[in-house]
Amino acid sequence: MKINNKDKVLIEGLTVLTTIGVYEWEKTIKQKLILDLEMSWDNKPAGESDDVSLCLDYFLVSQSITSFIQSTQFELIECVAERVAQLVIQKFSVQWLKVKVSKPGAIANASNVAVVIERSAN
Numbered sequence: 001m002k003i004n005n006k007d008k009v010l011i012e013g014l015t016v017l018t019t020i021g022v023y024e025w026e027k028t029i030k031q032k033l034i035l036d037l038e039m040s041w042d043n044k045p046a047g048e049s050d051d052v053s054l055c056l057d058y059f060l061v062s063q064s065i066t067s068f069i070q071s072t073q074f075e076l077i078e079c080v081a082e083r084v085a086q087l088v089i090q091k092f093s094v095q096w097l098k099v100k101v102s103k104p105g106a107i108a109n110a111s112n113v114a115v116v117i118e119r120s121a122n
């Protein structure tokens, strides 16, 4: 059977408020993070059957990521990216993903700062 290795499911602009930052003043406030995810997934079975149980459900993935980030305190956006990658790989059996975490309010004279990571299962 041929596998569609190039298929992806994307989540773009997922906005979450959380406690994030290395400085003391940041530990008492909520700040906005924006996440973009690119996840490898064979979309052919879901596309051919129109069966939600065969897709990578972006609603469930978004819900899991949002509640995880909202309920956890972080210092670095690198840590958010790493933990989100682990969650998606473990909970949704995703084999490869790219995660971008932006913290648009971090630098007054920059429109955005972000980190990007790519991770694989195993």
Ligand SMILES: Nc1nc2c(c(=O)[nH]1)N=C([C@H](O)[C@@H](O)CO)CN2
Binding pocket: 020, 021, 022, 023, 026, 075, 076, 077, 078, 103, 105, 106, 107
């Ligand atoms: N590479 C990073 N650099 C910095 C981070 C970070 O998460 N990753 N965080 C901070 C502070 O929390 C900053 O956002 C306060 O404006 C500094 N550098």
